[in-house]
Amino acid sequence: xxxxxxxxxxxxxxxxxxxxxxxxxxxxxxxxxxxxxxxxxxxxxxxxxxxxxxxxxxxxxxxxxxxxxxxxxxxxxxxxxxxxxxxxxxxxxxxxxxxxxxxxxxxxxxxxxxxxxxxxxxxxxxxxxxxxxxxxxxxxxxxxxxxxxxxxxxxxxxxxxxxxxxxxxxxxxxxxxxxxxxxxxxxxxxxxxxxxxxxxxxxxxxxxxxxxxxxxxxxxxxxxxxxxxxxxxxxxxxxxxxxxxxxxxxxxxxxxx
Amino acid sequence: xxxxxxxxxxxxxxxxxxxxxxxxxxxxxxxxxxxxxxxxxxxxxxxxxxxxxxxxxxxxxxxxxxxxxxxxxxxxxxxxxxxxxxxxxxxxxxxxxxxxxxxxxxxxxxxxxxxxxxxxxxxxxxxxxxxxxxxxxxxxxxxxxxxxxxxxxxxxxxxxxxxxxxxxxxxxxxxxxxxxxxxx
Numbered sequence: 410x411x412x413x414x415x416x417x418x419x420x421x422x423x424x425x426x427x428x429x430x431x432x433x434x435x436x437x438x439x440x441x442x443x444x445x446x447x448x449x450x451x452x453x454x455x456x457x458x459x460x461x462x463x464x465x466x467x468x469x470x471x472x473x474x475x476x477x478x479x480x481x482x483x484x485x486x487x488x489x490x491x492x493x494x495x496x497x498x499x500x501x502x503x504x505x506x507x508x509x510x511x512x513x514x515x516x517x518x519x520x521x522x523x524x525x526x527x528x529x530x531x532x533x534x535x536x537x538x539x540x541x542x543x544x545x546x547x548x549x550x551x552x553x554x555x556x557x558x559x560x561x562x563x564x565x566x567x568x569x570x571x572x573x574x575x576x577x578x579x580x581x582x583x584x585x586x587x588x589x590x591x592x593x594x595x596x597x598x599x600x601x602x603x604x605x606x607x608x609x610x611x612x613x614x615x616x617x618x619x620x621x622x623x624x625x626x627x628x629x630x631x632x633x634x635x636x637x638x639x640x641x642x643x644x645x646x647x648x649x650x651x652x653x654x655x656x657x658x659x660x661x662x663x664x665x666x
Numbered sequence: 667x668x669x670x671x672x673x674x675x676x677x678x679x680x681x682x683x684x685x686x687x688x689x690x691x692x693x694x695x696x697x698x699x700x701x702x703x704x705x706x707x708x709x710x711x712x713x714x715x716x717x718x719x720x721x722x723x724x725x726x727x728x729x730x731x732x733x734x735x736x737x738x739x740x741x742x743x744x745x746x747x748x749x750x751x752x753x754x755x756x757x758x759x760x761x762x763x764x765x766x767x768x769x770x771x772x773x774x775x776x777x778x779x780x781x782x783x784x785x786x787x788x789x790x791x792x793x794x795x796x797x798x799x800x801x802x803x804x805x806x807x808x809x810x811x812x813x814x815x816x817x818x819x820x821x822x823x824x825x826x827x828x829x830x831x832x833x834x835x836x837x838x839x840x841x842x843x844x845x846x847x848x849x850x
Contacts, residue, residue, distance in 0.1 A: 413686075560688075564683070594694055665686035
């Protein structure tokens with residue numbers, strides 16, 4: 410396995426999401442063949458899950474090309490092919506788990522029947538052109554395949570959260586707020602460094618007083634919290650499940666401590 | 667159904683970080699973590715209030731993020747305040763009821779999200795100042811609080827030793843209106 414070095418996070422922003430639609434409603438719209446107004450949602454849905462699926466397959470031992478082919482095939486046949494919704498039951502576990510088990514079944518069926526190559530549609534649904542997705546990160550060495558799927562899913566979630574919050578801040582005249590949040594919170598986490606003292610931040614950004622600086626950083630944190638809930642809402646069936654999902658994710662991530 | 671999209675090739679990512687780093691990042695999104703945050707600092711509300719009144723928004727205004735949060739980033743709401751200081755909005759004869767309502771709502775929002783007692787006190791002052799100004803300028807009560815309750819609240823704020831002089835005057839004028847209204 411070739412290790413991929415993590416880049417320092419500096420996003421260039423991301424688009425606003427449509428609120429209210431969840432991944433359950435997206436696959437239900439696929440099942441009902443009523444996708445006329447939801448192509449963007451389906452696109453977002455695929456974007457959220459293709460990489461976790463791909464990384465899961467890589468961790469299972471498939472090479473990059475094979476994993477890409479299987480990812481294409483899985484989304485084309487099982488997800489967009491409406492098999493998934495027939496098996497979906499909102500009351501039975503999380504959407505991610507449903508997807509993962511469906512993927513396992515798909516792999517078994519592929520092995521039984523024919524090669525994945527023959528099943529791939531000519532007009533591919535996803536362009537897997539980003540070379541940075543070719544290899545798994547070092548962290549994957551410490552995880553099993555299911556955990557790699559969840560790990561990748563969390564990374565995608567965090568990337569979206571950071572993109573959206575940064576974009577929100579920059580669009581609403583809070584660029585300095587974002588930069589301070591980045592200096593005080595993000596960079597120390599991503600670079601394993603000490604956070605800049607508030608006094609230094611105040612000097613750097615010409616802020617009058619530590620409380621003011623603290624309040625500005627906290628304003629971004631609130632947006633980060635709101636973004637987490639908003640994005641997690643997409644993958645759960647009800648509002649109550651958001652907190653459960655948060656706890657579940659914290660539990661999973663705590664394994665790394 | 668055929669859908670095509672291309673992943674951005676130059677976007678930086680958290681993919682590749684250690685699980686512990688992801689945990690730290692995700693913890694920022696968990697509300698409980700914030701209440702025990704080491705950034706909580708205390709400061710004299712007098713200084714904070716003076717700064718807040720004078721700061722041209724957005725700048726480092728504490729109020730402005732609250733404005734953008736409650737208006738869900740709506741540009742029209744934000745541009746009505748951007749480029750002005752809170753003091754200008756509060757004391758301009760041209761401030762509209764909508765602008766003052768926005769200040770009031772943002773102040774209220776800030777009271778629930780403050781990181782310190784000083785910030786909460788300043789947020790509460792802003793909330794009441796917007797109500798007081800609307801009473802004086804437009805003869806309109808933009809809150810469900812009774813005139814009697816408002817009179818009491820304004821009186822309490824006037825007693826604070828950190829209160830800005832121009833706001834003491836504002837609350838004093840508003841009290842006269844309140845007293846007239848609830849004594850009738």
